[in-house]
Amino acid sequence: MEDHIATHEFWNEIVETRTPRGALQAAEFEERKFGNLIANGKTVAYVDIITGATLLSWSYQSPQEAKSQLSFFRSIYTDAIRRRAALHVV
Helix, strand or coil, X not given: CHHHHHHHHHHHHHHHHHCCCCHHHHHHHHHCXXXXXXXXXXXXXXXXXXXXXXXXXXXXXXXXXXXHHHHXXXXXXXXXXXXXXXXXXX
């Protein structure tokens, strides 16, 4: 049980320290078809599907880093969903 708690705390630290504010929610909203996460040059942005407005954006050092971060946002959200599904209330 202690290993599970330590793993959970480590994962939370990664999300909090390496995921920009709003990125996890943007990935969730993309999954729900409210908008799209896009990489455009050195920027990753969340764009509203109805208005086309950019609601959030993050800038990086290179286009490759932006694409990598976009992939990370999506994968961390997928991992969060998997972890929620694995939770058991005792």
